[in-house]
Amino acid sequence: MAKLELQHLKKQFSNQVIPVKDITLEVNDGEFLTLLGPSGCGKSTLLRMIAGLDQPTEGKVILGNRDLTTVPPGERNIAMVFQSYALYPHLTVFDNISTALKLRKISNPEIQTRVYDVANRLEIEHLLTRKPAQLSGGQRQRVALARALVRNPEVFLLDEPLSNLDALLREQVRADLKQLFNSQQKPVVYVTHDQTEALTLSSKIAVLYQGYLQQLASPSEIYNAPANQFVAGFVGSPQMNLLCLNCRDNQAILGEFQIPLPPLKTQPSKIVLGIRPEDIHLGTWEDSDHLEAQIFLVEDLGKEKLLNVRIAEFDQRIRFLVPAQQTWEGETVKLSLSPQRIHWFDAESGDRFS
Incomplete structure (x- = not known):
């Protein structure tokens, strides 16, 4: 178990665009933190810096007592679920889920056990021999989640994982996600611009706007005591x-x-x-x-x-x-x-x- 800390993170690109200006926050064991905000507010860039896919211009990423700021992505023991699923089209569901375990040279019996265990929890065990083209959008998303879960990482990162699903399926998968991560007791950082997802899934919400943190609080406090006009107008449907x-x-x-x-x-x-x-x-x-x-x-x-x-x-x-x-x-x-x-x-x- 480990606490994730972001200390004064800033990201500036060469064209002078600064999507993340100064973000400091913590995510404890078992907390589900949602980064919520409109397009361009810096939430996906922040997630990529936690994963190590982007290097911060300033600031630090701390996991437990370890400074991960310059650690390569493959050595961070952080699992990320992408919006686009990012499945290998030529591999079966079983092979997609087990890829990370094979790269870590885990024994075949343990791979079998872990893949079937996570597939059973996500109710996709009957799909293990299929390839991604034979799956629906919801099934592909479950495979992407299974690939993250099977690694048993220290932190889960999810970048708008439900945005490609239709409304009915999104509601079902959202409920499954809440149950799933309640049982994990690991820090979860979830990116979305959908306030319904943020309010229903999160234990904490970080509302971002123009690269700055506007409010960090529980869903109830965000809704009932917004810190400023932006938070008040952004959270709630119909709008305040x-x-x-x-x-x-x-x-x-x-x-x-x-x-x-x-x-x-x-x-x-x-x-x-x-x-x-x-x-x-x-x-x-x-x-x-x-x-x-x-x-x-x-x-x-x-x-x-x-x-x-x-x-x-x-x-x-x-x-x-x-x-x-x-x-x-x-x-x-x-x-x-x-x-x-x-x-x-x-x-x-x-x-x-x-």
Whole structure:
């Protein structure tokens, strides 16, 4: 068992592109860390530096008490699962899984035992004589996972392994992955831009943007207490409403509605209010402290409807969820915001007001 540490990692390419600017984090035994962020934020580059496929410009990769920064990939005892599966097309499933063991000159009886054991756990033992062209996408992904598991590495790295699967299969394999790595008790670093994967699989999430770490926390904390506007807007579907409001007399002004501000050292002239679509509800016309809004679009999501509304004299749209069976009259409705579910952010820095 070993702890993975990344210390002030930076990667700069010769064309002055700097995908990773300064990343420091730890992954303990049994932790499942997801690197989450949009394309170009540096998450795959970071994974490649851990694997040794790219050398950092600055910083260190530490595993246990061993500095791996300059150690070749083949000597790191780290297994990586690629987005493209990277299977040998001319080899059978058995040979694809056992390749790394043969290179390490492990005895044939032990190879047989380990391959059949991991194939049984991934339910692909009936595919061992087939070649990759005879497999479905989900089966190929399981073979790629088996090839990583059979090595019994110190760290698992996965680079968007589910992105090539259809939605239904992705959901099934995601559940299998969670069970599988819960039993491994090894550090796992998983790269994705899919927030559903990150929230459901992870024990910790590292949200990256423009090469910097925005927040490192549990899925619950990332969702319920985002560190800044970027995290708030990136994590959650439908996306959090982020409204830049004027402030007056310790209140934020939203149309004709005034919302009390949290305790602040000084009152800003503007503040960003964040509230998730599930924390806004339809009010009644008898309520005087509700927002009046005009519906301009209704999106049917099956079990829920996503209402898009505009508030009088307010430019931005607000989106909120209602149950599929919810009804209303006309195109004008009243909204109720849950005060305890409002998030406040600095309009200039984007940082969260605690």
